[in-house]
Amino acid sequence: MTDQAIHRPAALTITPRDRRFGAVSSPGRLWHGGRVEATAIYNALSTTFPKGEAFFVESVRAFRDGAPPQLAEDIKAFTTQEVIHSREHDRFNQRAEEAGYDLSKLDQRVEERLAIGRGRPPVANLAATMALEHFTAILAHQLLADPRHLEGADAEAAELWRWHAAEEIEHKGVAYDTWLHATRHWTRWKRWKVKALIMLLMTRNFVVDRTQGSLELMRQDGVTGVRAWAALFRYLWVWPGVFRKIGGAWASYFLPGFHPWNHDDRHLLTAYEAAAKGGAEPAKKVRRAA
Numbered sequence: 001m002t003d004q005a006i007h008r009p010a011a012l013t014i015t016p017r018d019r020r021f022g023a024v025s026s027p028g029r030l031w032h033g034g035r036v037e038a039t040a041i042y043n044a045l046s047t048t049f050p051k052g053e054a055f056f057v058e059s060v061r062a063f064r065d066g067a068p069p070q071l072a073e074d075i076k077a078f079t080t081q082e083v084i085h086s087r088e089h090d091r092f093n094q095r096a097e098e099a100g101y102d103l104s105k106l107d108q109r110v111e112e113r114l115a116i117g118r119g120r121p122p123v124a125n126l127a128a129t130m131a132l133e134h135f136t137a138i139l140a141h142q143l144l145a146d147p148r149h150l151e152g153a154d155a156e157a158a159e160l161w162r163w164h165a166a167e168e169i170e171h172k173g174v175a176y177d178t179w180l181h182a183t184r185h186w187t188r189w190k191r192w193k194v195k196a197l198i199m200l201l202m203t204r205n206f207v208v209d210r211t212q213g214s215l216e217l218m219r220q221d222g223v224t225g226v227r228a229w230a231a232l233f234r235y236l237w238v239w240p241g242v243f244r245k246i247g248g249a250w251a252s253y254f255l256p257g258f259h260p261w262n263h264d265d266r267h268l269l270t271a272y273e274a275a276a277k278g279g280a281e282p283a284k285k286v287r288r289a290a
C-alpha cells in the first residue's frame with residue numbers, strides 16, 4: 001500500500017469547475033464591503049495567484065513521471081484547477097487595475113521570489129509548493145467555514161473566492177502526495193527536515209510579502225503609517241482574525257505523520273456544492289484537460 005493510499009480519502013474526486021467571473025460587471029475599487037484593509041489583503045493575495053499557481057503546477061508536474069495511476073490522475077485534475085484559477089485571478093487583478101490600483105510593485109515581488117526558485121533543485125520547489133498549498137488549504141478552510149471572512153463583499157467577487165477555496169480544499173493532498181512519491185527513498189528524518197525548513201522559510205516570505213503588498217495597496221487608498229498597521233493587524237489577528245485561527249492547522253504540518261487529509265474537511269465541499277446549486281450560475285464541471 002502506498003502512502004497516498006493510506007491518507008487520501010478513497011471517495012475523493014477532484015473536479016475542475018470551469019467558472020468565469022467578472023465578465024459583465026466589475027466589483028469596483030473597495031469591493032470588500034468598502035473596507036480598505038480587507039480589499040487590500042485579498043487583492044494582495046490575488047496578485048500572487050496567476051504566476052504563483054503556474055509555479056505550483058510546474059513544480060508538481062516535474063515529478064509526474066512514474067507516479068502511480070491515482071496520483072497521476074490527481075496531478076492532472078490539480079493542474080486543470082490551478083490553470084483555471086490563474087485565468088480567473090488574472091481577470092480579477094485586471095479589474096483591480098481598472099479600478100485604479102497599481103499592482104506593479106506586488107507583481108515585481110512575486111517575480112523576484114520566483115526567480116530565486118528557478119535556481120533551486122526541482123524537489124525544493126516541490127517542497128515550497130507543498131508548504132504553500134498547505135497554507136492555501138487552511139486559509140480556504142477558514143474562508144468556507146466562517147462566513148464573516150467575506151461578509152459585506154461584492155457578491156460575485158465573494159463567489160470567486162469561495163469557488164477557489166473549495167477547489168483548494170479538494171486538491172490539498174496532491175502536492176503532498178507528489179512529495180511522498182518523489183522522496184520515497186529518503187529517510188524520514190531528511191524528509192521532515194527539508195519539509196520543515198522550507199515551511200518556515202515560506203511562512204516568513206508569505207507573511208512579509210503579503211503584509212508589504214497590503215500596506216502598498218492601502219497607501220494607494222490614502223491609509224498609511226500606524227493607521228494602516230493597526231487596521232491590518234486587527235483584521236488579520238483579531239477580527240475576523242484569519243491568522244489567529246489557522247495557527248493550530250499551520251503547526252500540525254510539523255507533526256510526524258502529518259498529511260493534509262488527516263483533517264477531513266470535505267463537509268465544506270458538500271456545503272459549497274449545495275450552495276452553488278442554488279446560485280445563479282451553477283458550477284459547470286469540465287473534463288480534465290491537462
Ligand SMILES: [Fe+2]
Pocket residue numbers: 053081082085164168
Ligand atoms: Fe488555486
Ligand SMILES: [Fe+2]
Pocket residue numbers: 056082133136168171
Ligand atoms: Fe492549489
